Amino acid sequence: MHYFLPLPPNNDLPDTPFGISNDSTLFCPQDLRNESDFDYLHNFDPTLFNFSRCNFSDSDHPIWYRRPDWDVAVKTLAILPVMIVGVFGNLAVIALIVKLYTLRKSIINLFILNMAIADLLTTVYIAICYPQRCHLNRKQSYIITTAIWAIAITLASPLAYWRVYKERQWLDVNEKWCPEDHTNVSKYYWLFLMLPLVYIPLIVVTIIYTVIIRRLDRLARALADRASDVPTKLRHRQILMKMLLTYIITTIICWFPLQVLVYYRRFHIESDLLPRWYDDCTFLAQIFASANSAINPVVTFRKSFAHLLPKLFANTSHGHRVGPQGVIRRQLDIPVIAWDGGGGGYRGLEIKGWDGSPDITPKGLKSDPFPPRTNTDLLRVYSNQICPYAERALLVLVAKDIEHEIINVNLRDKVEWWVERNPLGKVPTIEFGADNKVLYESLIVAEYLDEVYTEGRPLQPRDAYQRASDKVFIETFGASYSFNYKYIYSTDDLTTVWSEIADGLKKVDTLLAKRRANNRYLSGESLPGLVDYAIWPFIERLPQIIDLAGHNAADYLPKELPTVHDYRQQLLADSTVQKVSLPYETLLAFTREYRKILIKK
Structure with missing residues (x-):
């Protein structure tokens, strides 16, 4: 790098080994990039600097370069939205996974939580909410997460080693800093770090997800030809895989400009100055890379984020109650009970509606109209609070952490809409899918739930x-x-x-x-x-x-x-x-x- 000093008016400069640049600044042509960066200046005879004939008071050139206020304002406004979205987005992800057992139960979400915590430090990442089948148990996921952090720290440690401590004594301050030692070893380290840890994995996972999506699409088309509806589980997997592929492509696009500039800086000709456009382009590339954290919510959450976020701030008012571990359940006029997993289960919730009658049925249900299914992706269970056969199905649902809602029916005074769904009038009965499929008989229901919902442990x-x-x-x-x-x-x-x-x-x-x-x-x-x-x-x-x-x-x-x-x-x-x-x-x-x-x- 070169070091510049302002010149007095008319360039009235004494005889020195320094040169004069085109913009009337004094510069040292020595390229100071080796271990003795400042030896050239420190060993220079100060008597050669005879500026007695110079009048610096009339100079408009500041000794230190100061960025214009408009430049600072523009760059601050450019980076501020990215910082806000990145920080609050990652905090929301962390809070949701920690608070809601529905998200925390999934093994993949443990990795997502780990990534969100790590990327919160750089406001780069927001994760997904949909569960995915994983053959890892919780203990293995903790081990892998710990190993990832250990490997990351190990690979990043050379960055601390390849730095040199510098001091520069000015008249009024002692300047101290730790620049990176620009050696060939350092350059090859960056090349090693980026290729196997970034580019090769990105290429591999992009190819893999592309193949998976193509196979899922073929399977969905084959099932659609045989049936009127594609299974909800398959549709969720299609959405998940497409979302992951979109996230990978978005990440590549957002980070590519910065990677190009990093390599340009590392392998730039040492004897030459960086061009003037480098700093501005680097700032834009950094914003583009950081904007990945603002783009990811659009890619990954969309409607799901809007659906889950209210649960983060839910309390016991307005018809909601929060279980012992923060589990949120709906308590409506029609006794629909939503299971969100974990927490204190159903205990006490149904009994609250019991007035001592043998029906164990909340008042008003006998004359209530049919409560429509507003979410066809959510499994509905018609149950009774005291029936041992209905309890069989509930045990399976909770053991496998299957999100569902419950409608307790009166078995002694059956309403018409209930008999239409189950002519035998028995519980448990489940209703699911966009076409409202119905199954009943406790063992049949229990076996079906265990075979179809494979995310939880097999029973x-x-x-x-x-x-x-x-x-x-x-x-x-x-x-x-x-x-x-x-x-x-x-x-x-x-x-x-x-x-x-x-x-x-x-x-x-x-x-x-x-x-x-x-x-x-x-x-x-x-x-x-x-x-x-x-x-x-x-x-x-x-x-x-x-x-x-x-x-x-x-x-x-x-x-x-x-x-x-x-x-x-x-x-x-x-x-x-x-x-x-x-x-x-x-x-x-x-x-x-x-x-x-x-x-x-």
Whole structure:
């Protein structure tokens, strides 16, 4: 670089080894770029600088260059929108993922959260909200995220090493700075850093996403030829892949100008000055690169961002309530309950509408018109708050974190629109898709949900024989448990049939012990499976007949039914069961009231 000094009027300059530029400034032609940048000046004989004949007071040239106010204002206004959108956009992404379990549950969103935090420092990145199937578990995602940070720090550390400490003593200040050491090693480092870590990965993922999108489009067209509607899951994957490809292309376009200028600067001829246009072009390229953070919300969020952002500021007013962990649920006049995942589940929400009647149904539902499905992408579940068969479906929905809404129906006084959807009038019933497909029967619904929604953990074994064996056990358990209904809703004084009840309870305990063996759950896995969730609603209610018969279930279970007792304790500790199950006292109170009605008849 060259160092310039202003000249006095008329260029009245003493004899020095300095030259005069075209714009009447004094310059040193020495190119100061080696280890002794200022040796040329420091070792120069100061007696050669005889400026006694010069009158600098009449000079209009400032010693230091000062940018014009309009230049500062224009550049500030240009970068300000990018900074605002980049900072607040990334903060919104971080806050949404941290607060909403619907987003936080996805493995891919853990990486997105990590990227948003990192890019918040440079206001460069905003992430996506749609989930994508991932074969990584949460522990593996944490390990990979940690490894990414470690690799990034390692690769960036040479930038700190290839710097030199400089000092320059002026009359009134000691200037200190750490410029980069412009050596050949430094240049090759930049080349190494950019090629394998930026350009090659971008090319590879662009090709991969292009191939994936083409295959998804072919599959969608093939399905559209066979059916009237493309499955929602496939449409979401198409949108996700196209959005990712658009993001990659946008990133390449936004960052390309700055990369060109960086390489131009690194490999520029050392003996020559950078051209005057370089600084202005660099500023524009930096704005263009930073604008990527302002473009990404348009590419990635669009309607989803507008839909999710209100949840960030939702509170307990205006018909909303927030669960123990910030989970937001809707509570409307028509009892529609929206599940957003995580948090405290359904506990207490349905019971709030119970006035003591055996229907456990909020008032007004019997005469309410059909609540239309405003979001056809959202699964709807017709349920009943106390029904054990409906609880089967709810357990699967929560275990797999499937976003859905619930409408509780009155099973004793069925409305017309409900019978139209399910002539049998049973729960659970699910309604989904743009063409309002309907499925019912608890085990059919549970198996369908597990097979179609693959993002969550699988609840059924892969082996066909094991799946069939689970179904056989569920049917066998149901037959063994039937004694409960035989007596509990037909016999006023249960003490008169206690021996039969005790015998039936013992058979259930023996059946459970034989199947469970030494496993914690019937699934044989570390977490409950579909077979566990299918029989849990009945194991949950089993102590009722003991208490209603005058025995203390809390004492009776561990002594007489050790397998049932231990199995209940294991499942009561399961997070899914805790979110779905109602308090035992509520179930017992309902059974007492319902017995009075049925036995009177």
